[in-house]
Amino acid sequence: MSAPAFLVEHVAKRTTAPSTSERPHITLTWAQSLDMKIAGPGGARVTLSGPESMLMTHWLRTMHDAILIGVQTVIMDDPRLKIQQVPQDDPTLLPPQPLVLDPKLRMPPTARMLSEWMNNKAGNTTAAGPQLVRQPWIICGQDADDAKAKALEEAGARIVRVELHENGYISPTTFPTVLRDLGLRSVMIEGGSRVLSSFLHAPNRADGTPVVDSVVVTVAPMFIGEGISVVPPGADVGLPGLTFVHTETMGKDAVMVCTLAA
Ligand SMILES: NC(=O)C1=CN([C@@H]2O[C@H](COP(=O)(O)OP(=O)(O)OC[C@H]3O[C@@H](n4cnc5c(N)ncnc54)[C@H](OP(=O)(O)O)[C@@H]3O)[C@@H](O)[C@H]2O)C=CC1
Numbered sequence: 001m002s003a004p005a006f007l008v009e010h011v012a013k014r015t016t017a018p019s020t021s022e023r024p025h026i027t028l029t030w031a032q033s034l035d036m037k038i039a040g041p042g043g044a045r046v047t048l049s050g051p052e053s054m055l056m057t058h059w060l061r062t063m064h065d066a067i068l069i070g071v072q073t074v075i076m077d078d079p080r081l082k083i084q085q086v087p088q089d090d091p092t093l094l095p096p097q098p099l100v101l102d103p104k105l106r107m108p109p110t111a112r113m114l115s116e117w118m119n120n121k122a123g124n125t126t127a128a129g130p131q132l133v134r135q136p137w138i139i140c141g142q143d144a145d146d147a148k149a150k151a152l153e154e155a156g157a158r159i160v161r162v163e164l165h166e167n168g169y170i171s172p173t174t175f176p177t178v179l180r181d182l183g184l185r186s187v188m189i190e191g192g193s194r195v196l197s198s199f200l201h202a203p204n205r206a207d208g209t210p211v212v213d214s215v216v217v218t219v220a221p222m223f224i225g226e227g228i229s230v231v232p233p234g235a236d237v238g239l240p241g242l243t244f245v246h247t248e249t250m251g252k253d254a255v256m257v258c259t260l261a262a
């Protein structure tokens with residue numbers, strides 16, 4: 001089993017290019033229904049991807065140094081962010097570094113990502129390749145509560161404090177610099193809707209190029225109805241133009257790759 005050719009061609013070649021250490025590559029990715037929903041009522045998790053496109057998402061994870069989600073996705077989904085669907089005997093395949101955008105440190109210390117990391121550490125496992133478990137890094141504000149930081153550190157997290165934007169969020173504009181300072185050449189941003197929306201609406205980088213380099217969307221043939229939209233109601237203040245790159249049918253789903261129009 002090998003990575004889908006279209007991902008190698010249109011994403012991996014870009015995320016592993018030598019220049020990306022100075023200019024980290026940012027991929028936005030999500031799975032949505034035909035009515036543009038990414039979760040059900042109240043944010044309940046919905047399985048949108050079929051087996052083929054879910055496997056594609058795990059391959060995509062292997063192609064990035066880091067994977068990022070917003071804290072509300074941790075609270076709602078308690079995700080693992082691992083790569084258990086790719087071949088487990090290939091030592092060159094590595095899971096990405098988990099990052100959580102969490103300005104005020106709302107992440108529960110009981111999160112599965114943390115307990116899996118601690119269990120792994122306690123077992124002193126020498127697991128490498130796809131079975132490697134990485135320590136979650138939580139990106140928060142400079143003034144985030146010290147007691148919460150301590151509790152999360154005790155639960156296994158590394159706390160990374162950064163300057164927040166005046167809206168209280170971690171700014172997509174300065175985020176490439178945060179990545180570079182952490183030594184990460186690429187990140188795959190998996191959601192949720194508020195994080196996706198703020199990166200889609202971000203002004204260009206200092207060099208005039210879009211903050212987001214690639215968009216990879218799985219479209220599932222179903223309606224959700226009431227639920228969480230890709231872009232929250234009222235948050236669309238001018239979505240960017242997209243340039244079509246590729247569409248691949250994977251089982252029942254269509255997987256679309258785009259770039260942002262300059
Ligand atoms: N189908 C799919 O592919 C996916 C679906 N989901 C779904 O998305 C839902 C969660 O989405 P949502 O509620 O929007 O929450 P998010 O996961 O987007 O988290 C939002 C929170 O992240 C923090 N944050 C820090 N910086 C930023 C920033 N620049 N932009 C936005 N947020 C920032 C804020 O925390 P604070 O408020 O503490 O300041 C904010 O409230 C869940 O229901 C989940 O199931 C999630 C991922 C993928």
Ligand SMILES: Nc1nc(O)c(N)c(N[C@@H]2O[C@H](COP(=O)(O)O)[C@@H](O)[C@H]2O)n1
Nearest residue numbers: 031047048049057077079080081082190
């Ligand atoms: N690609 C994709 N398809 C779906 O149907 C989904 N519900 C999601 N959700 C995202 O995947 C995360 C869960 O990851 P693990 O399975 O725990 O590794 C979840 O938090 C969403 O970001 N994605």
